[in-house]
Amino acid sequence: MMPEAVLTQAREEMLDWRGSGMSVMEMSHRGKEFMSIAGKAEEDLRELLAIPANYKVLFLQGGASAQFAMVPMNLLRGKGKADYVNTGQWSKKAIAEARRFCDVNVAATSEDGEFTSIPDQAGWRTDPDAAYLHYTPNETIGGVEFHWVPETGDVPLVADMSSTLLSRPLDVSRYGVIYAGAQKNIGPAGLTVVIVREDLMGEVLPGAPTLFDYQVLADSDSMYNTPPTYSWYLAGLVFEWLKQRGGLQAMAEINRRKAGKLYDLIDDSGFYHNPVDTESRSWMNVPFTLSDPGLDGVFLEEAKAAGLLTLKGHRSVGGMRASIYNAMPEEGVDALVSFMRDFEQRHG
Ligand SMILES: *Cc1c(COP(=O)(O)O)cnc(C)c1O
Numbered sequence: 001m002m003p004e005a006v007l008t009q010a011r012e013e014m015l016d017w018r019g020s021g022m023s024v025m026e027m028s029h030r031g032k033e034f035m036s037i038a039g040k041a042e043e044d045l046r047e048l049l050a051i052p053a054n055y056k057v058l059f060l061q062g063g064a065s066a067q068f069a070m071v072p073m074n075l076l077r078g079k080g081k082a083d084y085v086n087t088g089q090w091s092k093k094a095i096a097e098a099r100r101f102c103d104v105n106v107a108a109t110s111e112d113g114e115f116t117s118i119p120d121q122a123g124w125r126t127d128p129d130a131a132y133l134h135y136t137p138n139e140t141i142g143g144v145e146f147h148w149v150p151e152t153g154d155v156p157l158v159a160d161m162s163s164t165l166l167s168r169p170l171d172v173s174r175y176g177v178i179y180a181g182a183q184k185n186i187g188p189a190g191l192t193v194v195i196v197r198e199d200l201m202g203e204v205l206p207g208a209p210t211l212f213d214y215q216v217l218a219d220s221d222s223m224y225n226t227p228p229t230y231s232w233y234l235a236g237l238v239f240e241w242l243k244q245r246g247g248l249q250a251m252a253e254i255n256r257r258k259a260g261k262l263y264d265l266i267d268d269s270g271f272y273h274n275p276v277d278t279e280s281r282s283w284m285n286v287p288f289t290l291s292d293p294g295l296d297g298v299f300l301e302e303a304k305a306a307g308l309l310t311l312k313g314h315r316s317v318g319g320m321r322a323s324i325y326n327a328m329p330e331e332g333v334d335a336l337v338s339f340m341r342d343f344e345q346r347h348g
Contacts, residue, residue: 001327002187006237024233029226034233038221041236048239048248051172051195056218058194059232064090064162064181066212067192068097071134071158071177074196074214076102077203079131083107083155085124087146088115088139089316094160098134101205105130115142117277121150132156132176138164138282140184141314143274143321145282149174156200163284165193166242166326168252176200185284185325187235190228242326251326258324258333259283265337271348272340289319295347296320306339 017024020033027034042057051057060066071094072082080102084095086109098104107126108119126133133152138145140163149171150157156176165180172178177196183189194214201215210216216224242251263281266272266288274281274288290299299320303311313319324333 001325001332002234003238003241003327006234006241006327009237010234025230027229029223029229034229037229037233037236038227041232041239044236044239044243045193048166048242049170049172049195054198055172056196056198056201056214058196058214058217059222059227059235060192060194060217061190061228063189063192064160064179065093065097067160067179067194068094069100070194070212070214071132071179072098072101073205073208073212074203075156075158075177075200076131076205077200079129081105081127081130083126083130083133085109085119085133085135085150086111087118087136087144088142089314090139090141090160090162091136094134094136102131107133110144114275115139115144116275116280118144118146118280124150126152126155128153128155130155132158134158134160136160138162138284140282140285140323141287141317141321142276143282143285143287144276144280145284147279156197163323163325164282166248166251167255167284169248182231182235184323187238188231191231191235193235238327254330255283255324255326258328258330259286261333261337262286262288262322262324265340269340269344269348271344284325285321285323287313287317287319287321289313291348293318298347299343302343303336303339306335308336308339311336 014023045057082098082102083105086095086106095104105127108124110117110119133155135150137159157174158177159175161178162181163184166185179194182191182193196214201218204213211224266274271291272288290296300312311320311322313321322336
């Protein structure tokens with residue numbers, strides 16, 4: 001979802017952005033109008049996340065999937081190995097891509113338990129010479145989330161925050177690189193936000209494309225080539241909306257409550273089931289199954305008729321998944337909870 005207020009504002013500004021006589025889509029990315037939009041978006045994101053001055057913020061294309069390659073290309077810096085933590089489908093993709101560039105040490109995995117938990121850090125087998133440690137704070141498909149930050153000493157910590165960035169406050173200084181495809185919790189598809197500590201840039205893998213070099217991208221203010229201007233603009237409107245709502249502390253309270261309502265319903269019922277360890281459950285993605293999978297189709301049809309959309313689980317796991325990102329209002333979760341209660345009474 002996008003916040004409705006943001007879509008309304010975009011509609012109002014669609015043909016003529018603030019008296020400029022142009023739609024944002026028609027602006028030159030180097031013109032003063034778009035430069036002001038881009039600058040304001042970065043400023044607001046820095047404020048929301050309290051990003052320290054020694055970090056660059058990049059607004060890129062290619063999605064989180066391009067970062068699976070750009071992270072090793074930029075962070076290996078002469079080292080041939082990196083640590084990865086495997087907590088689900090997205091971790092696995094990041095690992096597979098990193099293997100094209102270096103030796104990957106899987107420091108911990110929850111694959112044995114079908115990715116329903118986060119491995120306790122006491123049991124991780126990390127390599128002190130690793131170029132960095134990569135993990136996925138929220139596994140979007142499995143609905144498994146770290147509610148703590150790994151401790152890696154001097155080894156830079158890298159996080160794929162595609163489905164959790166901006167859901168709550170964050171201590172950016174604990175990280176070397178944070179990246180997120182925008183389309184889950186930030187804005188529309190087509191934009192990728194990367195936050196990178198300055199001292200980690202400038203030693204890209206020989207032969208890497210220019211466009212994949214964090215240093216080049218930072219030096220050109222993410223405008224080495226034409227950036228995704230309209231997505232950047234919409235993300236900026238979302239940042240303003242988050243600030244108006246009280247920032248990330250306020251969002252965290254709402255998100256915790258929203259997720260809690262769904263998990264309470266699931267746990268109190270013998271009809272719905274969520275397989276994830278209680279302490280590692282995602283605030284953003286709540287997967288659940290029905291005790292009779294034969295009812296999945298009926299559930300989805302009736303949900304759709306009730307105005308509750310895109311509840312089908314990922315094709316790799318089946319069942320249902322409620323993605324309840326920032327833009328999902330609490331009333332949306334309330335509506336889902338009462339629909340699920342009613343469905344259970346009629347079919348359970
Ligand atoms: C969706 C998702 C991705 C893939 O993002 P793209 O922008 O489509 O490349 C990667 N990691 C996580 C955690 C995701 O949720």
